[in-house]
Amino acid sequence: MSKTTSVELGGIGQAVKRKEDSRFIQGKGRYVEDFYLPGMVYGAFVRSPFAHARVKQIDTSAAMKVPGVLAVITAKELHGVKLAWMPTLAGDTQAVLADEKVLFQSQEVAFVVAESQYQAADGVAAVEVDYEELPVVIDPFKALEPNAPILRTDKKDQKSNRIFHWEVGDKKATEDAFRKAGVVISQKTHYQRCHPAPMETCGCVVDHNPATGHTDIYMTSQAPHAHRTVFALVAGHAGLVEHKTRVIAPDIGGGFGNKVPVYPGYVLAAVASVILGRPCKWIESRSENIQSTGFARDYHTTTELAATKEGRLLGLRVKTVADHGAFNAHANPSKWPAGLFSICTGSYDIPAADVQVDAVYTNKAPGGVAYRCSFRVTEASYIIERAMDSLARELKMDPTELRRKNFVRADQFPYATCLGWEYDSGDYHKAMQVALDAIGYDALRKEQAEKRKKGELMGIGISSFTEIVGAGPRSKFDILGLSMNDGVEIRVHPTGTVLARTGVKSQGQGHETTFAQIIAEELGIPESNITLEEGDTDTAPYGLGTYASRSTPVAGAATALAARRIREKAKKIAAYLLEASEQDIEWKDYQFQVKGVPGKAKTMAEVAFAAYTNPPPGMETGLETSYYYDPPNLTYPFGTYVCVLDIDSKTGEFKIRRFVAVDDCGTIINPMVVDGQIHGGLTEGFAIATMQEIRFDEQGNCLNGSFMDYLLPTAVETPRWELGKTVTPSPHHPIGAKGVGESPNVGSPAAFVNAFVDALSHLGVKNIDMPVTPWKIWRILREKGVA
Amino acid sequence: MSSHKVTVTINGQKRSAEVEARMLLVHFIRDYLRLTGTHVGCDTTSCGACTVLLEGQAVKSCTLFAVQAEGKTLQTVEGLAQGTALHPLQEGFKEHHGLQCGFCTPGMLMSAAGLLSRNPRPSEEEIRWGIAGNLCRCTGYQNIVKAVQFASDKMAKGG
Numbered sequence A: 001m002s003k004t005t006s007v008e009l010g011g012i013g014q015a016v017k018r019k020e021d022s023r024f025i026q027g028k029g030r031y032v033e034d035f036y037l038p039g040m041v042y043g044a045f046v047r048s049p050f051a052h053a054r055v056k057q058i059d060t061s062a063a064m065k066v067p068g069v070l071a072v073i074t075a076k077e078l079h080g081v082k083l084a085w086m087p088t089l090a091g092d093t094q095a096v097l098a099d100e101k102v103l104f105q106s107q108e109v110a111f112v113v114a115e116s117q118y119q120a121a122d123g124v125a126a127v128e129v130d131y132e133e134l135p136v137v138i139d140p141f142k143a144l145e146p147n148a149p150i151l152r153t154d155k156k157d158q159k160s161n162r163i164f165h166w167e168v169g170d171k172k173a174t175e176d177a178f179r180k181a182g183v184v185i186s187q188k189t190h191y192q193r194c195h196p197a198p199m200e201t202c203g204c205v206v207d208h209n210p211a212t213g214h215t216d217i218y219m220t221s222q223a224p225h226a227h228r229t230v231f232a233l234v235a236g237h238a239g240l241v242e243h244k245t246r247v248i249a250p251d252i253g254g255g256f257g258n259k260v261p262v263y264p265g266y267v268l269a270a271v272a273s274v275i276l277g278r279p280c281k282w283i284e285s286r287s288e289n290i291q292s293t294g295f296a297r298d299y300h301t302t303t304e305l306a307a308t309k310e311g312r313l314l315g316l317r318v319k320t321v322a323d324h325g326a327f328n329a330h331a332n333p334s335k336w337p338a339g340l341f342s343i344c345t346g347s348y349d350i351p352a353a354d355v356q357v358d359a360v361y362t363n364k365a366p367g368g369v370a371y372r373c374s375f376r377v378t379e380a381s382y383i384i385e386r387a388m389d390s391l392a393r394e395l396k397m398d399p400t401e402l403r404r405k406n407f408v409r410a411d412q413f414p415y416a417t418c419l420g421w422e423y424d425s426g427d428y429h430k431a432m433q434v435a436l437d438a439i440g441y442d443a444l445r446k447e448q449a450e451k452r453k454k455g456e457l458m459g460i461g462i463s464s465f466t467e468i469v470g471a472g473p474r475s476k477f478d479i480l481g482l483s484m485n486d487g488v489e490i491r492v493h494p495t496g497t498v499l500a501r502t503g504v505k506s507q508g509q510g511h512e513t514t515f516a517q518i519i520a521e522e523l524g525i526p527e528s529n530i531t532l533e534e535g536d537t538d539t540a541p542y543g544l545g546t547y548a549s550r551s552t553p554v555a556g557a558a559t560a561l562a563a564r565r566i567r568e569k570a571k572k573i574a575a576y577l578l579e580a581s582e583q584d585i586e587w588k589d590y591q592f593q594v595k596g597v598p599g600k601a602k603t604m605a606e607v608a609f610a611a612y613t614n615p616p617p618g619m620e621t622g623l624e625t626s627y628y629y630d631p632p633n634l635t636y637p638f639g640t641y642v643c644v645l646d647i648d649s650k651t652g653e654f655k656i657r658r659f660v661a662v663d664d665c666g667t668i669i670n671p672m673v674v675d676g677q678i679h680g681g682l683t684e685g686f687a688i689a690t691m692q693e694i695r696f697d698e699q700g701n702c703l704n705g706s707f708m709d710y711l712l713p714t715a716v717e718t719p720r721w722e723l724g725k726t727v728t729p730s731p732h733h734p735i736g737a738k739g740v741g742e743s744p745n746v747g748s749p750a751a752f753v754n755a756f757v758d759a760l761s762h763l764g765v766k767n768i769d770m771p772v773t774p775w776k777i778w779r780i781l782r783e784k785g786v787a
Numbered sequence B: 001m002s003s004h005k006v007t008v009t010i011n012g013q014k015r016s017a018e019v020e021a022r023m024l025l026v027h028f029i030r031d032y033l034r035l036t037g038t039h040v041g042c043d044t045t046s047c048g049a050c051t052v053l054l055e056g057q058a059v060k061s062c063t064l065f066a067v068q069a070e071g072k073t074l075q076t077v078e079g080l081a082q083g084t085a086l087h088p089l090q091e092g093f094k095e096h097h098g099l100q101c102g103f104c105t106p107g108m109l110m111s112a113a114g115l116l117s118r119n120p121r122p123s124e125e126e127i128r129w130g131i132a133g134n135l136c137r138c139t140g141y142q143n144i145v146k147a148v149q150f151a152s153d154k155m156a157k158g159g
């Protein structure tokens, strides 16, 4: 009998072409906006032009006369159904519609429902709102001053604009470290406010059936189960009970964290559907998306490093003021108010650290989503990688040399950080060496020295990041009390094909292909015979969804373990069919064989057929199972990125000459998909480093509220990425995989900024805050008398 | 609001509907003709998710009124494949992993189709400029460029 191979099966490690592509390339995907239900109405928002104002009166009479307008909902109506406020993922409260006052520009003030989207827009234009302006607080530092106006007057106990103060580490040990240090650096950075802006905006179609009490919610959700539970908790009294509510996340056009929170639009479409007894569609415009849903970052941080004169790290001190906007709606596990920010010791063996975060209310849109990031890891990685470069400069040491000296060594894993994490596996020295060799580091440094003599500007930036993903063990990680575990169900049909369902939800990551590959590998069934479904709460097992790079570490593990459960039962059936004892059966070459008798074997398909036609006496019919995975630890992907860029000394324009990214995400399920994820993440990192920023003026007007001025890179600006890899499997993950989607976005911004600063360091430049634009560089060059 | 009967030939089929003068072409295509492969990704003519071919030229259908297409020929992503035979661009996107979430893909395909009809053998630089009106948030464009090169090669060989 010829041997089956992983290549034939499309198993783990194979660059299998994606199953999902066929529908997308033919225009046959089904995204939320593609659902047209009979009798469907459309909802649209009246939004506030002011950042802080009292809502004195809302006059809806003219709007109600607009042809096609069916209803105008305001906070008053929502109070009637006890839905004026909703809890946020962070346990704060958020106004579904402005209740007495507005707290940010573009806040939702009223919801107009009409027969068509054009008529809904007409209705929005006809609603008259009388505002009384209030003093606006935009600067988070000023928000903390004692005389600052208190924004959240709805919260009786709120005596200041501080949301929380959080600290971790050992203050005393850190102070000692700084006292003993031969060298100390201190660096202020701002990781600017930006927005994930997936190409598909947020939206939903809610279909409440008054006769049955069932509600179908088609929504742009990265976490359909969690969202259904939230709906049941918030609006159960209004009819959205969990057993009669079905959240369906169909094809999702990118998420990047934007589609994790619950937004007012979802709630209002549900209310409208209940009130009118008709399906209601709400799709936000791009401008609404950027201005009101799910911003990310906005961390103002002072980072201090203490080291010996030889460059051995002794301590790290980090103080952050985090601007959370009007409602604390950031997406973090409950016990982690600043997320996993305490991963900020990075790839380095630092004996002591003291980390503090103060979160603040301001008159800006709420959010704080984990934008292609595992809960504040990008912010953490950015500050430590920037600070390492500053320290190297202070020590007059090559930044690679300083990193080498302080990396956690391969023989130190599993490694416990001073802030309480246990890194599972890694080889940081190796990853950096691979990257330096690929880019030709030493030659580049020589070239740079030559160029400097001629007055030409060239920069080389390194970032050696460590990620923390796969939240997580339920003892530590929950969202609103829900354990961050995921379920998987596998059914093997009599003919040996498979249907599997998971509690996570792809938004482009390719789960239909990669999870099928895991099953193919474990069961010896070709991936083409495996269908994977996600996103429908009526059919899929429970799970907390896809964000924070948690799908492969959690649901991927559940998939492998569910498949192994299938194999256990299948082995018993195989033994029965082969008339051998179970101990004599081995799983070899993707089939069950009688040990030492190569010809005596049964394939999984043969066993599956027997499971339904001829199972051993006393055994239950069928071959299916489920598995809920509670990870024992998180996983820690890592890598080194190197950026080389050239700057025009007269104009400040720059060109990314090369960018080498060496990633280690443990076992690779599909190298094509992994490379694609890295390309995309690097491009978003590039966008953050050089373009994306949401700014406000003193009055709280959003200055980058559309794609006209919130800039995304096109194919023209985007650098060519050069990828490399090392593979260090996770010891605790069933297939050794770690997750990858976010690493490039976590690791790359610091590589870019380090390169920019490196290019200008001989002029005395120590920091440039992102986004680094030609204009910013030109101003620096002007100041230094170069341009 | 005045209303008008608009008749177009879309993907080889004659279709018509009565629409308001202000109806955008993209909404006509999606909401009236129910060809939902064409997407809306922005409100400022920036993203290209809505790109279709109008008289063979790539245009952003969010920035035209339906009435402007009266009597004209349109092609959308649904009309790219010939029966079950995929267009070389579609093959290229699958072969080279030129898509992830797929939301930008129909617009990318139509922009690329417009490009290849003007310039069948574009250089990498020309491809990048050719799709510069289309934003993709997932792929970083590198594999999209390869996909277009694949199609260009295949079409040159008579595929």
Ligand code: FES
Binding pocket: B039, B040, B041, B042, B043, B044, B045, B046, B047, B048, B049, B050, B051, B060, B061, B062, B063
């Ligand atoms: S929808 Fe963005 S350009 Fe047309």
Ligand code: FES
Binding pocket: A199, A253, A254, A508, B098, B099, B100, B101, B102, B103, B104, B105, B135, B136, B137, B138, B139
């Ligand atoms: S594939 Fe997602 S936006 Fe291009």
